[in-house]
Amino acid sequence: MLHRLLFAMVVLATMVLHTGCYRIKKSAGGGQRTQLGERRYAAGDILLPPGYGAQLVASGLNYPTAVSFDAAGNLYCIESGYSYGEDFTTPRLLRLKAGGQTTVIATGDKNGPWTGIDFHEGKFYVAEGGVLEGGRIVEIDPSGTIRPLISNLPSFGDHHTNGPVVRDGQLYFSIGTATNSGVVGADNANYGWLKRKPTFHDIACRDIILSGQNFNTTNVLTEAPADVAITGAFMPYGTGTNKGQVVRGQVPCSGAILRMPLKGGAPQLVAWGLRNPFGLAFAPNGKLYTTENAFDERGSRPVWGAGDVLWEVQQGLWYGWPDFSAGKPIASDEEFNPKKGGQNLRPILQEYPNQPPKPAAIFGVHSSANGFDFSRGTAFGFEGQAFVALFGDMAPEVGKVWSPVGFKVVRVAVATGVIRDFAVNKGKRNGPASWLNNGGLERPVAVKFDPTGTSLYIVDFGKMHTDATGSHPQKASGAIWKIYKK
Amino acid sequence: MSMNSKAASAIVLFLVVLASCAVRKSEPVKGTYFQPKNSTVARGEQLYMIHCQKCHPGGEAGLGPAINANPAPQFLKRFQVRHGLGVMPSFKPEEISRADLHAISKYMKQWKHY
Numbered sequence: 001m002l003h004r005l006l007f008a009m010v011v012l013a014t015m016v017l018h019t020g021c022y023r024i025k026k027s028a029g030g031g032q033r034t035q036l037g038e039r040r041y042a043a044g045d046i047l048l049p050p051g052y053g054a055q056l057v058a059s060g061l062n063y064p065t066a067v068s069f070d071a072a073g074n075l076y077c078i079e080s081g082y083s084y085g086e087d088f089t090t091p092r093l094l095r096l097k098a099g100g101q102t103t104v105i106a107t108g109d110k111n112g113p114w115t116g117i118d119f120h121e122g123k124f125y126v127a128e129g130g131v132l133e134g135g136r137i138v139e140i141d142p143s144g145t146i147r148p149l150i151s152n153l154p155s156f157g158d159h160h161t162n163g164p165v166v167r168d169g170q171l172y173f174s175i176g177t178a179t180n181s182g183v184v185g186a187d188n189a190n191y192g193w194l195k196r197k198p199t200f201h202d203i204a205c206r207d208i209i210l211s212g213q214n215f216n217t218t219n220v221l222t223e224a225p226a227d228v229a230i231t232g233a234f235m236p237y238g239t240g241t242n243k244g245q246v247v248r249g250q251v252p253c254s255g256a257i258l259r260m261p262l263k264g265g266a267p268q269l270v271a272w273g274l275r276n277p278f279g280l281a282f283a284p285n286g287k288l289y290t291t292e293n294a295f296d297e298r299g300s301r302p303v304w305g306a307g308d309v310l311w312e313v314q315q316g317l318w319y320g321w322p323d324f325s326a327g328k329p330i331a332s333d334e335e336f337n338p339k340k341g342g343q344n345l346r347p348i349l350q351e352y353p354n355q356p357p358k359p360a361a362i363f364g365v366h367s368s369a370n371g372f373d374f375s376r377g378t379a380f381g382f383e384g385q386a387f388v389a390l391f392g393d394m395a396p397e398v399g400k401v402w403s404p405v406g407f408k409v410v411r412v413a414v415a416t417g418v419i420r421d422f423a424v425n426k427g428k429r430n431g432p433a434s435w436l437n438n439g440g441l442e443r444p445v446a447v448k449f450d451p452t453g454t455s456l457y458i459v460d461f462g463k464m465h466t467d468a469t470g471s472h473p474q475k476a477s478g479a480i481w482k483i484y485k486k
Numbered sequence: 487m488s489m490n491s492k493a494a495s496a497i498v499l500f501l502v503v504l505a506s507c508a509v510r511k512s513e514p515v516k517g518t519y520f521q522p523k524n525s526t527v528a529r530g531e532q533l534y535m536i537h538c539q540k541c542h543p544g545g546e547a548g549l550g551p552a553i554n555a556n557p558a559p560q561f562l563k564r565f566q567v568r569h570g571l572g573v574m575p576s577f578k579p580e581e582i583s584r585a586d587l588h589a590i591s592k593y594m595k596q597w598k599h600y
Contacts, residue, residue, distance in 0.1 A: 021551065022573045047514035305549065305575070307540030326540075335575035362540050365549040403547030417535045420520070421512035421544060430510065430546055 022402070023339065029366070029395025030404030031466030033435040034442070039463060039477045042439025045426045046481065051381075053486050054423070057457070058096050061478035062089050066371060066446045067096075067457050068117040068124065070142070073450065076105065076124070077459065077480060081112030082131055084394070085464070085471035086192040088112065093124060093140055096480065106144040109133070113160055115278070116371070116446070120166040120262070125149075127163045127173055131193065135161025137173055137260075150260060150267060153252050154178070156197045158188065159276035159293070163257075167282055170259045174290065176276035177255040178202045182233035182322035182348045185300035189220040190397070190470060199236040205253035205272040206318075209350040210234070212243030215300035231300065233322065233348040244350065255321050257290060257313060273318035273356065274311070279371045279446070283414065284384055288313040289360065291369040291388060294325055295336075297399030302338040303330055303345065304399065307362040308369035310386060310412055320356035323347045327356045339400070361386075361417045366393035367406035371446025375411075376453040380485055386412040387422060387456055389444035392432060394466045404431035409444050409458055423458065423483060434463055442477065456483040509552040511597065512544050520600050522593070530593025533586050537577060545597055550574060554598055560591040 043054040058064075063080040070076065074095060081091025091108030106124075108114060113129040124140040135153030138146050149171065155161040159176020166172075179188060184201050188194040198221055210233060219227035221237065232241025252258060256272040257280065271277075276293040283289060290311050295303035306325040323330060330336035331347045338345075363369040368391035375382045390406035407430065409423040423444075427436035434442060446459040462477030513519055522528035545554035553563070564587055570576030582590070 020572045047517075049513040049519060050517055305541065333575070334570070334573075339573055361535065364543040365540050367543070367548070399549075401549050402551050405543065405548040416532050418531055419535060419539060419543075421514055424512060424514045428510070 022400075025400070025402065027396040027400035028403055029393040029401045029466065030407050030431045030435065031392065031394050031464055031471070032396065033404060034432050034463055034465045035434040036463055036465050036472065036474050037434075039434065039442070039474075040439035041479060043481065045433060045438040045440035047424050047426050048483065049422065051486055053484055055482045055484065056100075057480040057482045058100050058102065059479045060476045061094075061462070061480070062092075062475050063113070063461055063473065064445070064459050064478040064480065065113065065115055065461065066117045067448050067459055067480060068119045069451050070119055071122065073452075075450075075457070075480075076117070076119075078114045078117050078126060079478070080114050080129075081108055081110070082129060083113065083464070083471070083473040084191070085473045087473055087475070089475065091128070093117070093126065093144070105142070106140045106146055108138070108146065111136070115160055115162045116164060116280070118163075118165050125164045125166060125171060127161050129160030129162075130155045131160065132196075135175060137161070137164055137171060149262075149264060154200075154203050154254060156193055156200045157202075157254075158191055158193070162276075162278050163280045165280045165282065166262060169262050171262050172257060172259045172270065172280055172288065174257045174274070174277040174280060175252060175254055176278070176293070177321065180296050180299045181301040181303055183215050183300045184231055184235070184237040185215065186217050186220045187299035187397075188237070194220065194237060201236045202234050202254040203252075204234055204247045204249045205251055205256050205269050206249035206353060208234070208247050208249065208353075210241050210243070210245045210247060211347050211350045212241050212245060213346055213348060214240045217300055257288075270315060271313050271317050271319060273321045273324075273353070275321045279369070279388070281373050281386070283374050283386070284376050289372070289386065289414070291372055292319070293368055293370075294365070295330075296366070296397070297338050297340070298397060301345070301348075302341070302343070302399070303336050304338050305335050305365055306330070307365050308367050309359045309363070310361040310369065310372070310388065310414070311357070312360050312414070314357065317357060318353040323349055323352070324356045326359045326362050359417070360414045361412045361419055363388070363390060363410070363419065364405040366395060366398050366401055368392060368394070370444075371448070371459065373448050373456070375449065375456075379452060379454040380449065380456060382411055384414070386414055387447045388412060389447050389458065391443050391445050391461065394464075394471060396468060397466060397470060403429060404435070407432045407441060407443065409441075409447055432463070441481070442479075454484065457481070458483065509555045510546055511554045511600065512546075516600065520597070523596060526589050527593050527596050529586075530589035530591070531597075533582070533590050534593050537582060538590070541574070545594065553594070560595060563594065564591055
């Protein structure tokens with residue numbers, strides 16, 4: 001009897017103990033726990049569902065972000081040339097040969113990060129993030145000649161130019177937002193770009209009407225400690241807004257998917273109101289999907305509890321940024337109000353272009369759902385499902401987490417929204433390999449099926465430690481893994 | 487052993503079990519596939535994905551704590567969902583109906599024993 005009573009009390013106590021822990025707990029994210037230093041690689045430390053195996057294809061890469069295949073089925077990868085933490089290296093297109101050897105095909109300018117690649121009719125198409133010179137989409141021929149298809153895209157901020165994917169003579173690409181939730185603030189100085197581009201801000205794709213909310217910060221661009229900057233949404237740092245103020249839309253813009261004819265021509269709007277639509281892929285049924293990196297709890301307008309999203313992209317729709325998360329309004333809701341500071345979120349927009357649609361799937365808060373691809377058939381299995389690389393949290397800068405989020409590859413049944421883990425690290429807990437003391441996945445940033453749909457390639461960015469001072473990526477720790485059906 | 491020390495060691499044992507309990511739960515970790523045993527569980531999984539997965543991915547810790555190893559009875563977990571103890575948001579019946587919450591419970595139960 002006493003046992004039972006005590007047992008019940010302990011059960012209740014552990015529930016009560018946990019609930020209430022969040023506020024006092026220190027953030028324990030995967031980046032915070034990442035151990036820099038020499039990286040181990042061991043395919044056996046990657047756990048997979050029954051019937052699948054893993055193999056290391058290449059290692060020691062500098063911030064790889066994507067892979068592609070030419071018409072003959074040869075494997076290529078791009079190295080980013082830039083990482084959060086303001087580390088500039090050289091963007092490169094590499095051919096990966098059997099045995100892990102690499103040949104340099106092309107070398108880009110100091111204008112990374114190169115975020116994505118597609119191959120179409122003999123040429124490569126690469127998205128150049130453009131933190132210094134503006135985003136570009138470049139065409140690279142097999143001899144390594146680089147030709148820009150479009151330049152000066154507005155991606156100097158937190159997020160960059162992403163994509164691309166070629167379909168029916170059109171090239172689809174995306175541009176992430178400049179800021180976390182519409183307002184330039186001190187967090188953007190921490191990211192490194194605000195001091196470089198002090199007048200940069202988010203650009204609306206269509207005309208919008210502002211609610212006129214302004215935010216005060218100590219002016220991070222001046223030395224005087226008492227100097228305050230008052231900033232409204234879609235404005236440069238230090239510029240306020242009024243209720244009812246109209247911001248004129250223009251294309252190209254922030255937080256949008258665009259497309260342009262492969263032969264050249266003006267970009268057109270496909271969808272907008274997406275914070276950082278990083279991954280783009282067409283499903284076997286021909287529908288376009290994107291992964292959206294959702295709000296962080298940082299900056300002047302921090303948002304808590306926003307899960308990353310897989311969206312089916314519908315022509316012309318607005319997807320809710322900066323006032324919705326995964327289709328839900330964020331204003332005055334305990335689910336989204338920041339937990340530090342106690343701010344009550346209010347809408348940035350006075351009217352909404354449309355009601356945002358329902359997501360295809362919602363991933364872990366701060367998991368960083370990035371590059372993805374669809375299984376096309378029985379050669380690999382899970383036909384029609386999306387395989388998504390979860391880069392892993394960058395806590396504490398993005399907000400506090402209980403435990404590492406992401407650092408794995410998941411599969412999504414897009415019709416039901418059910419997410420199941422596919423490739424995770426061995427260990428008592430989920431997280432990056434260097435924390436678990438093994439040689440598995442560090443930060444999966446993209447996945448791609450080979451042209452026959454038989455194997456899945458995982459692009460692993462490498463180690464990135466994060467702490468209160470920001471991101472500390474480690475060069476030459478990236479890898480490509482291949483997952484095959486046994 | 488006295489009754490009290492027996493109870494005390496039971497608690498210690500319980501806490502040890504709780505701490506080392508299989509918090510991790512997924513197809514690659516278990517090495518078997520998860521099959522919802524009926525349509526309620528299948529529906530519960532879909533609802534879990536909409537309402538809970540983002541903070542408790544696969545029942546493991548993420549933004550919020552792990553709930554896989556939590557030995558609390560399902561009614562207490564439903565209480566947690568309705569009242570959102572701590573910083574967890576509460577979900578009112580307009581958001582998650584009684585039937586839907588029971589389906590989530592059924593899914594969590596099968597997932598926990600999978």
